[in-house]
Amino acid sequence: MGKTVLRKDKTCLNCRYVVENRFCPNCGQENTDIRKTFHHLFIHFFEDLTHYENAFWRTIKNLILKPASLTKEYLSGKRLSYLAPVRLYIFISFITFFLISVMPENKEANDSKQASEKFYNPTEKVKKQDTIYKEQQKIIDFEKKGLISKKESDSIQKFIVASKEKKEDQEDGGFTFFGKQYKSVQEFDSIQKNAKPENKMGAFQYWLNRKTQLVNDRYTATELKEKFVESFIHNLPKALFVYMPLFAFILWLFQDKKKWYYFDHGIFTLHYFSFLLLGLLILKLENYFLGFLNEYTLFTVINYIFTTIAVLYMLYYFFPAHHRFYGDSKIISITKGIVMFFINMFFVFIILTLFAVYTFINLH
Template sequence: MSHSPIRKDKTCLNCRHVVEQNFCPNCGQENTDSRKTFHHLFIHFFEDLTHYENAFWKTIRNLLFKPATLTKEYLSGKRLSYLAPVRLYIFISFITFLMIALFPGESKPIVTSDKNHTKSQKEIPKNIFTGDLSDLKPGAEFDSFTKNVDSIQKFAPKEKKLDGFSYWIIKKVKYVKDHNTKKEIIEKFTESFVHNIPKVLFIIMPFFAFFLWVFHNKRKWYYFDHGIFTLHYFSFLLLMFLILFIIQKLIGLFGEDNPLTFISDIADFVGFIWMSYYFYPAHHRFYGETRWVSFLKSVALFFINSFFILFLLIIYAFYTFLNLH
């Protein structure tokens, strides 16, 4: 509830209706001073998202421990007792971004060495001029190839030279490997992935709802229904990630070798199991199908969405790698 003083003027600023109480009976706008302090705006932001404390905690409790309850309640018309699905997701996303900003990844000095030295053409692997990228073997030979990519473009026969895109990719890979150790690449990628999980989930949501629409009765269920289910399910996933992230970072404040790290490990294990299982009871309770039908559809949807998510993550991983410094 807002604690701002009520305006002396009884005319609603929104619809010009006469207001005798705190809220306009015509449009519902609160009759308070329109000029607010920053403190009020910050508090009002949380109040607007959470409505009242009871509704907020009731929503979070049901979201975490009662799969599909929020979706069924919302679609049945009981909407004032809980946070609206979109506001719920936005609120959790906001807190997630805030926590990530408060607990950034540790920045470590990058140890580099001068790996660039002049090589004669004899030192270039023999298959550089006699084949294409598919001829290369993984490991040391590929490393040697990346180190000599400039020589390839300069001395190799025209038909054996790389195209512009391949050359750019190889140069980028070489730059990343020259300026980062394997451990640093993994750490940077992990940090970037964590920071972008909310964005990745947001991109996936409409596709997730589409697959639900494909698997269910089109006359009984609208895409809107699947969308609300998806919003609640992804809000759960994001909230679980947020909880595990906070636990990990708080325990990490005591050092990497502190005796409390086992709590973080247990939380991660339990959280992963619950996130993996959650979709099945949520699907069964919401769509009301038999357990076996719901189980089979859940498994099918799990693999389809996992494949789709994996495809997006591969693209994302490639993009992230190319943007490492």
């Protein structure tokens, strides 16, 4: 931003104060020409977002290689040399989830997808229904000829339908949400309507089961998995925003309340989650680009080794960060870290489960 042209007029456009140098001494606004080319606008946006290139890369370097250093620097008052925690988290979160959502799948994944789409086409479904109908007609003909009884005919027909459905479920991966208990939503509504009062579902149970049945009726197993995963990833930042205050609260429970404020734990949490998202982004990019070279054994081994090291480092990262920031002895820090790990895993499981249900019931 130092290369932008200064205005000849020394009156600040923001507060009308006299500006002797580049920045207004009253409000701090830079006294530069407001009419800029697209190039200057883009550079200004990027510099403002990253707070200059040096600060950006310095922040990323310390975030990855020096656990807790950013948090200690920020809380000590050194805030202009690095990106602010909230800005850092928003920037990494945006880049990570944006790239994950737009990054195309590699050739192997696309081939698999095309094969599944070919399998789950409407024509194939109609053919399967015709096959079941023809087999049932043969059994009915046997019944009419007196070769089998009515009871035997009904039993065989039910067995044919059940066998076909079981085979389709196996080919489909057996994938349904909350189980597909009914053939259609019409059957579900009919059973609920005609059930005895004591057997009727409650309002919430009925709503949830009907929503489940509607979604399972609307999509094939492959479509449902793809739609759910896409929607889940798209909305995952919401779950993280919900979880971060809880993560900071758990940190607060295990530390001296007089020495540490909740704000301090919040800054530590922002930096820690920024690191996790950055690690996820690096893994995604690495797997994506090396995925095109999976036919070469060497690159497959490199991919496996890199992924293993990265995952282990992401799991390990919390412990040195926690120890260096809070200053507990290694034994106490590790003990607290292990306890907090299991507590967080419990809440992560609950939140992700609820979030999965939320994502599912909002599928369109």
